[in-house]
Amino acid sequence: MNTATPKAQEKIGRVRMALTHQEADRVPVGEFFWTGFLQRCRKKWGEDFDPYRHFDLDYVVITPNMDPRVEPFTILESDDHHVLVRTGFGATIRRIKDAPMPSFESFSITEPKEMADFEWGDPRDPRRFYEGGDDQINGVGDALIRNLPAWDERVNAYVEDFAVFGSVCEPYEYLWRIVGSENALVWMASEPKRFAAFVDRVGAFLLAFCQAQIEAARGRLTGMYIWGDVAYHGGLLFGLSRWRALFKPHVQALITCCRQHGLLTVYHGCGKASAIFDDLLELGLHAYNPLEAKAGLDVVDLKKKYAGRLAFVGNIDVRVLETGNEEAIRREVLYKLRAAAGGGWIFQSDHSITSQVRPESYELAMRILREYGNYPLKLE
DSSP states (O other), X not given: OOOOOHHHHHHHHHHHHHHTTOOOSBOOBOOOXXXXXXXXXXXXXXXXXXXXXXXXXXXXXXXXXXXXXXXXXXXXXXXXXXXEEEOTTXXXXXXXXXXXXXXXXEOSOOSGGGGGGOOOOOTTOTHHHHSOXXXXXXXXXXXXXXXXXXXXXXHHHHHTTSEEEEEEEOHHHHHHHHHOHHHHHXXXXXXXHXXXXXXXXXXXXXXXXXXXXXXXXXXXXXXXXXXXXXXXXXXXXXXXXXXXXXXXXXXXXXXXXXXXXXXXXXXXXOSOOGGGHHHHHHTTOXXXXXOOGGGTOOHHHHHHHHTTTOEEEOOBOHHHHHXXXXXXXXXXHHHHGGGGTTSOEEBOBSSOBOTTSOHHHHHHHHHHXXXXXBSSOOOO
């Protein structure tokens, strides 16, 4: 089933052309938004404000319940300043008012031997797609996400007007929420057999979940985001050889699954992960996101190296948007638009539109994009 209207088909075509290195009518645009920015926008434009519709973006990413077990939060503490919850998979997360991100205070697994006994629910559980609830594995952005409508319902709300992407984690992005980042990095070296076995169990769960998501979508998805933070601003969190041995086969399985169903694939990895770009290209990945400028990445330079082979999504420096300086924003947008020549780039920030960005600043960036981002490009 594909219920895309002509408007959605136009956007799907625009996104597909960009990610297959072709020029459409204009440079496509996508984005992720932090809660504080959305609150500012609702004060300015009303409570019904929807950033995807207001700014006429081309695609939206909608994630089903990816939790190990489909169970809700338990609220442990709550007042006007913070909330502490226990997830359905046993971790505790604290959200402090006005803090940029929630923080994990404890994890489900605290000893290496516990990895073998960790229990998952059914990755194909229909509740993941057809019932609303709490978003826990995914809900660790700048807010705790509670009582979401069903994924199927959210897809239906956007599919008539946008290209819709589903999403799935690769194993490292997923397992650190269960064992903690420090434990993951230590056990990778100190408990290699136990850790590798756990990675394989996580990978099998995620592949089955990805397959189930595609089936539940019934032809409504244009592509799939693969979340995979394996780097920081200075490079990979662990050696390239470890990534290739432990995680690359599972990323391969996810990409292959998606491509077999005709889906575009975008890998979202924060930090400076350019060491794995050639490997991802080998695996058949279409595009990489978000290309953090603060990690020293420059999409104009990357495009020179990977033009026609690997597409990119993002790299608009959100720090520039946060300044509110109109001339600086103009320079940033016009410079990065050079990456759109020949297709192969989608306009997007280098992570998310943060709570420090004023609505007027993002609106300005979009006006500049609309003025100069039409093909054939005529840049200053």
